[in-house]
Every structure is written in structure tokens, then in C-alpha cells.
Amino acid sequence: MRLAMLGPPGAGKGTQARMLAQEFGIPQISTGDLLREAARRHSATGLEAKRYMERGLLVPDELVLKIVTERMKEDDAAKGFILDGFPRTQTQAQALDEILSSKNQKLRRVMVLEVSDEVIIKRICGRRVCKNCGAMYHVIFDPPRNADLCNQCNGELYQREDDNEDTVRMRLEQYALDIKPLLQYYEKKGILARIDASGPIADVQRLVMTAVEGEVKSA
Numbered sequence: 001m002r003l004a005m006l007g008p009p010g011a012g013k014g015t016q017a018r019m020l021a022q023e024f025g026i027p028q029i030s031t032g033d034l035l036r037e038a039a040r041r042h043s044a045t046g047l048e049a050k051r052y053m054e055r056g057l058l059v060p061d062e063l064v065l066k067i068v069t070e071r072m073k074e075d076d077a078a079k080g081f082i083l084d085g086f087p088r089t090q091t092q093a094q095a096l097d098e099i100l101s102s103k104n105q106k107l108r109r110v111m112v113l114e115v116s117d118e119v120i121i122k123r124i125c126g127r128r129v130c131k132n133c134g135a136m137y138h139v140i141f142d143p144p145r146n147a148d149l150c151n152q153c154n155g156e157l158y159q160r161e162d163d164n165e166d167t168v169r170m171r172l173e174q175y176a177l178d179i180k181p182l183l184q185y186y187e188k189k190g191i192l193a194r195i196d197a198s199g200p201i202a203d204v205q206r207l208v209m210t211a212v213e214g215e216v217k218s219a
């Protein structure tokens, strides 16, 4: 099963993609996580990407495509994956289609999580992430049992560098610039599902599962 999860920053893409990955036993491929990991390793790609990420701008297509193409070749992605935050431009969407069609594969469902800017700012400013396993929390909406430690692995929780109101506003502006043509692209293909992601995590999860199961029955 090959799925993609789109939506503005803080809409809950990572939270929902992680749950789907556990449910279906396929990897979550988050371009944001891949780029942050590359930056942590001080690779040339990572260091260049960091300059854009810090300012809330999109990383150039060729860098993102390089990193995501490599990841999709790994063994665990052979049976499928959930793309989280990718594609974000038409160039990325077309390149993805080319990669998949060269293997006789295609994306089955693209889900876009829709939430107001006001909710997004609240979600992002309270987000905490585990340094060790990447699990996500929110200080109010999904708090860890211990304020500074991950429920799953006891790892230390931290706040992402780009999780501040100024950068979030820039990320929102950037999202608004690119999203319309991308949604039209997938609407035309008949694989787009729009999901109201303003409710609690469990409610959004039910909507996401319904969208995915709809695809599974018709596949």
C-alpha cells in the first residue's frame, strides 16, 4: 500500500502517519525527519537543507528528491510506505509518479489534513518530540506521563528548532503558495481524500482509516 499524507505544518501528518505505519506494518517516510537527520549528521545535503528549514522555506526539489528516492529503495519500503510531508510541489509529485511507474506501481491514496491556522499555531508551539525514537507529544493535547520523558522509550523530549511562531507563519505562507496545484493534480487522478483534522487525534485517526479503507476495497 502506497499512501501520502499532506497538510500544513502541525496538522498532524506525522502523528497520523506513524499510526498508519504501525497498523499496516509499512514505514513512515517523513521528508522533514530525513532532512533533519541529514543535518544532524552534517552531510552536505543536510547542511544545505538546514539553511532553508530554519527560515521555514521549502528545501529545493533536487535535494528532497535525492534523499527520498534513496529511502524508498530500502528493503522495508518494498511492500509500501506512507509518505509524510512529500510531495510538496508539482515537480516532486511528477518525479514520484515517474519513480513509481518505472516499477509498475502507483500511489493509491493521497490524504490532505485540513486545519485552521489558529489550531496549527497551538499544536506546533506545544509539540515535543522524543530524541531517541521520534515519538510525538503535545504538552496539552497529548501529554507524556512524565513532562520530559518519552512514554515509549524513556528518551528525552525536545522542541524542534523550527517550532516557533515566526517560522510557523513562514511555513504556513509557503504551504499556501504550493498546495493548490498539488491538490488539483491528485484530484484529477481521483485519489485525493480531504480530511477534517481539527478534532482530537482519535477522531482524525478514524477519518484517516475510513479514507484508507475506502481505497483498499476499491483497489
Ligand code: AP5
Residues within 6 Å of the ligand: 007, 008, 009, 010, 011, 012, 013, 014, 015, 016, 031, 032, 033, 035, 052, 053, 054, 056, 057, 058, 059, 060, 064, 084, 085, 086, 087, 088, 089, 092, 123, 124, 126, 127, 128, 136, 137, 138, 139, 141, 142, 171, 197, 198, 199, 200, 201, 202, 204
Ligand atoms: P516537516 O517536518 O514535514 O514539518 P511540517 O510540514 O511543517 O509539519 P510538522 O512536522 O510540523 O507537523 P505535522 O503535520 O507532522 O504535525 P504533528 O503530527 O507533528 O518539514 C519541516 C521542514 O522541512 C519544512 O518546513 C521544509 O523546510 C522541509 N521539507 C520537508 N519536506 C519537504 C518537501 N517535501 N519539500 C521541500 N521541503 C521539505 O503534530 C503537531 C503537534 O500537534 C504534535 O504535538 C501532536 O501531538 C499534536 N497533534 C497532532 N494531531 C492532533 C490533533 N488531532 N489534536 C490535537 N493535537 C494534535
